[in-house]
Amino acid sequence: MSTRRTVLSALSAGVLAASGLAVATATPVWAAETSPVGFASLNGGTPGGSTSTVVTVTTASALKSALSSGTSQTVRVSGLITISGMYSVASNKTVIGVGSGSGITGGGLNLSGVKNVRIRNLVFRNAADDSINVQEGSTNIWIDHNDLSNGYDGLIDIKRGSDYITVSWNRLHNHDKSMLLGHSDDNGSQDIGKLRVTYKHNWFEGTGQRHPRVRFANPVHVLNNYYGNIGSYGVASTENAGVFVERNYFENVGSPTVTQTGDSAQGNVKVLNNYKVNSGTEQVRNGASVAAIPYSYTPQANNTVKATVVAGAGTGKI
Template identity: 85%
Template sequence: MSARRRRKTLISAVSATVLVVGGMLAVGQLEASAAESSPVGFASLNGGTSGGSSSTVVTVTSASALKTALSASTSQTVRVNGLISISGMYNVASNKTVIGVGSGSGITGGGLNLSGVRNVIIRNLVFRNASDDSINVQSSTTNVWIDHNDLANGYDGLIDIKRGSDFITVSWNRLHDHDKSMLLGHSDDNGSQDLGHLRVTYVHNWFDGTNQRHPRVRFANPVHVLNNYYSNVGSYGVASTENAGVFVERNYFENVKNPTVTQTGDSDPGNIKVLNNYKVNSGTEQVRNGASVAAIPYSYTPEANDKVKATVTAGAGTGKI
């Protein structure tokens, strides 16, 4: 069966609707699309995110082979087979798809660093016990899709995006057993590089008992936090600071005292726009009067807020693509 026919069969089977509007991939019927073949949201813009060549594939089972494959100049797909122990951060070059084999393959002891690169996909990987960040995206990296990973117990951030990076989608990841989950914008004094950038879509992620930064945003406007499930979050869900603009839409908050906050740490406050979030045993969202949040620049059809928990718990993490 051809790839096109297989894709058509899959879409028919789950009754998904993926729309293309004005050349942009829309977020359509996301509750039925836990295994999109291409990213939705910001990573679908700016020329799109296709990752590495599907005809040049290398399978790695050791740290040395992984390091070589990730840093190669070749456009290729890197298949990670097994849980590979590494030390420090491994650099990922442009035009790469890094994908785990099965549900238990990935990286332990270190993380992946994307610095000044373009067109990278990271999918279906387990990340454990990183000595720094699990995934670090920085230095004007663009067009990245981080999808269907399982991340826990790192030293610093699980998925940190900073230093002018842009056009990124973070989808269908499960984050657990961790404190500072996801940073967007690394410091209060980096506005000259970050303003006009750091545009990220966070959709259908499961923040499972994590504590803070889901995400914690500086400067970026807009950031789209759509249809995520927050369960038993310790400190807060989403934070907007340094005049950032964050649209928090139709998420499911369960046992979250502070679903959104407009100030944290020593940062100046930011802006949050909320719409139809579903709350169970959770507090009231914080917003700022007169908040300025830019319009979302792509077309999408959000999932009903009360369906998000079931959809995300069934579809997030590894082994689901």
């Protein structure tokens, strides 16, 4: 599996630490994946845009044109580009930042009815709406190693029957409503059986709520994320959703999981081996009704998650 590397016995922990990798007590060293694990690896996978057709953009107009083009391609974003509104992203695209400070400010990306998109290594700042909005049955989306903050609404919202998505190694900070999964209690006809998402190795740094906030989806896999100083709650499951919250690290989180929020009906939560520091008890409801995770994976030991995620999440790490 791509998240595991063999550590030779001759290598010392000090050498590994100097290279920015966190060392567990066993042999796996957790590092950036070159392809998505979790739900985005299913349904044909998410290879992204062509690696032989590459365009580098430095202006808003060039970015808008490249993102909406029908060509399968890799779009390299160089510098922090100011945009207005939501820019549409077409199918078969890899959108990737150059270095650690490239991305967009003032607006966001809209993925509507598209397939096979990678969004990686981008800074998102000060969006007037959502920073990343995935909707209308979009499938096979990988959102990985981004740094998101100070948006108006959601940082990463997934809704309206979208499916087979992995959200991994992102750093979210200076924001309240982080990640919505399913936008409305009235949208079950489109969402039931869809909205299957893996949230893995993300860093929620002092954010308020929705990490994620789930409606209808079953299963949703929340694996090996680090939650630090969360204002309201960690993970919410509502509208009979099924969420498996596994081996996460909760620090200063009063409510790691809740089974109801807002006006929504209750959802289901199953928990396994979460690590808690100065944090409350997880709420669990009807854990047996959370569907089995349909892919193979290797979980990280819960007590090592914080160091790994702090070292590896965000931009400049791939």
